[in-house]
Amino acid sequence: MSTHTTELLLLPYACDACGEGFCERVSLMNLSLGLTEQGFCLACLSTEYGRTPEAMAAFCWDYVKARDCFLDPWQKVDASECPKLFSQSCFCQHSV
Numbered sequence: 001m002s003t004h005t006t007e008l009l010l011l012p013y014a015c016d017a018c019g020e021g022f023c024e025r026v027s028l029m030n031l032s033l034g035l036t037e038q039g040f041c042l043a044c045l046s047t048e049y050g051r052t053p054e055a056m057a058a059f060c061w062d063y064v065k066a067r068d069c070f071l072d073p074w075q076k077v078d079a080s081e082c083p084k085l086f087s088q089s090c091f092c093q094h095s096v
């Protein structure tokens with residue numbers, strides 16, 4: 001385990017690259033990108049794909065909203081529980 005144990009207890013997911021926690025919607029963004037084995041926070045995803053975090057989230061949201069199998073779980077997530085809202089915008093607050 002990493003040194004982020006206390007933090008991990010509070011957050012549903014942790015980035016495989018930097019250990020940063022991320023919310024369920026960012027997890028769905030990972031899945032929309034075909035990342036099923038690993039999960040990355042939005043900052044690491046955007047670095048990997050050469051986009052801003054905002055553009056990355058918009059890109060994933062375009063994918064999610066066009067597919068019911070992604071949109072259903074996305075809508076069920078309570079975005080107000082996103083851990084990032086305490087510190088910064090997570091760009092996960094899209095809904096239809």
Ligand SMILES: [Zn+2]
Binds near residue numbers: 043
């Ligand atoms: Zn990360």
Ligand SMILES: [Zn+2]
Binds near residue numbers: 022024084
């Ligand atoms: Zn979020």
